[in-house]
Amino acid sequence: MSNKLDIPALDIETAPTGDAPQEYALQPWRVREGTAMITNIAVGKASGEAFVVQKKTQYRALLRSLEGQTLTGYNLTFDISFLIAAGYVEEVKKIKWVDAGIIWKWLSNSQRKERRPAWSLADAVKYFFKDEPWAVAFVKMKEQEVHAGAQGKYWETRAKLDAIMTARVATVAYSRLTPQQQKSCMISMASLIPVAESYERGVMVDFSLIDDITPAITEEMATIEYKLGVHNHQQSKVVRLGVNGWIPSKILRSPKQMANLLYDVWKLTPKSFSEKTKAPSTDKAALTYLADDDDHVIEILRWRQLNTQLTKYIQSPLKSREYLGSEVLHPQARIFSTYTGRMTYTSKIKKKYSIGMALHQWPRQKEFRALIRPRPGYKHVEYDAAGQESRLIADYSGDENMTEIFVMGKDFHSFTGSEISGIHYDDFMKGKKEGNTAITGDHGYRYQGKFTNLANNYRIGVKKLRVQARVQYGMNVDFMTAASWQNTFHRGFKKIKPYWTSAINKGKLTGYAESMAGRRYKLDFWDKESKWSTESSAINFPIQGSGADMKDLAIQEIGKYFPEFEFWFDLHDGLHYEVKNDVPNSRLIECREMLNKMDYGKWWGYTPTVPLTWDVQVGSRWSELKEL
């Protein structure tokens, strides 16, 4: 691979058609509806040459002339998704796409957050060329708000300039990466087409199931409100349970008013206080402990859970359906969104148009996962990286015990469960097989081991550990027990704490944290106030960042060898695909084997000492997935 990246940039401009709302210009699926269109395609080079094609009849010829080439662009999932929507999917797939903004992230990923607007093209031009007069003029032009269609000539000039600037940014940013970063950066570009395709295609929601589950939720909320006497008074006489027009209790919705109820009216004693304002806390941790003093608090906890389900996972998709006029929603993925390299999803554009849902926060409960379904004729397939975080930390720390567990294929959580219980590992596994409830039960030793393994990878205090056990795992343990679990973990895996120290030292010495594929995060703030969080980033980034590296490589390889699998969405350590029903399970297993054989040494220049394995699950929908 050449060290230089002197490639042309492509930039499309879009507009609503006719009287369609302005913002449709940002929504690729509107092209199929006939309410949005591509108005021109500009191509520009770093040298300053550029041209614009404005006739729709010439788009295909233009794209064909670019086949086999590498093209850059800025925020390319937008351009690619529009081109796909407009019917150029075959042409798009014959071009190698490289996003200039993402290259810049590979280069400049850091703690500093002063970029405004974050990672935009104008910002990139300012960053790389701040002393050039042409750059200053460009940034000034970008700052002027002009709406599409206002001035045709302006948009033509702007489109060309955007393309030229993008090409310049891509060239210079790429040249400053290390050879390994260039390689890894290119791997991450393999996500562009899959993400663009899935954005345009959307996610189907089973709204009939929403209608089924909503009444039970609102009725239970209303019942709790009346019981506690916190319902909204103006409707107390006219609204019966479950009747339209019921509005959730404003007292319970407001942390401030709930605090007033709990601590002033009910005279309960606060268990914790907020970090910033020192106000008595009403969060789940506080309420969980408060429930020991007063049974009513259990009802409040339940109400809170139902309220979140109602607003975030029921009402929000309903809003999107209304806005889109469709039961297919379009959550928007951002590649390299978190500083560790993870994707995130957003449900709104311009902070106000509801187009999707918070896919990556979707509740684990079956009734909610059942709402998300593949298109008719397709099945849901998930590849998930088994015990990803633990395997990566085993490798980074070089801990012999943890490494051996994964190399030998032992059950990690059972190992720690056996340490906690004092039962020998072999007997523990025998008991597990026989269904010994002390071992396999809800809060049995294996579950305790699982909690201990997952909660102690980073620097958690015993107090917080105990709260987590109670809030997230439903286990009520005293301080001593939590402390003993933590001790057990670090006694069993002695190299974890030294890893923390070495990660911090490396961060201080080099000025950045680094993942296995060479993804970096610059650590700028070591002053007294920021020290703790900077250190935590130094510890966490290599692990979470390498997880992101795995995700990038897996998407690339699946796209290459299993092109019939249609990328659907990413959930950090799980990749979700829509696959046609007639694709046999043997093919799905082939893909898992391919993933398990990926040559990390070849791609990353680093070979992990711990096997990084993948599992595959398949089902008719998310709630029905079964391991193959």
Added chain:
DNA sequence: TGCTAACGCGCC
């Protein structure tokens, strides 16, 4: 009315 801060909470 529109904006941000604070809080709380879902997922990994």
Added chain:
DNA sequence: AAAGGGCGCGTTAGCA
């Protein structure tokens, strides 16, 4: 003194 990390979304409160 003590402190898991990473996100995005929905709500109320408070201010201009």
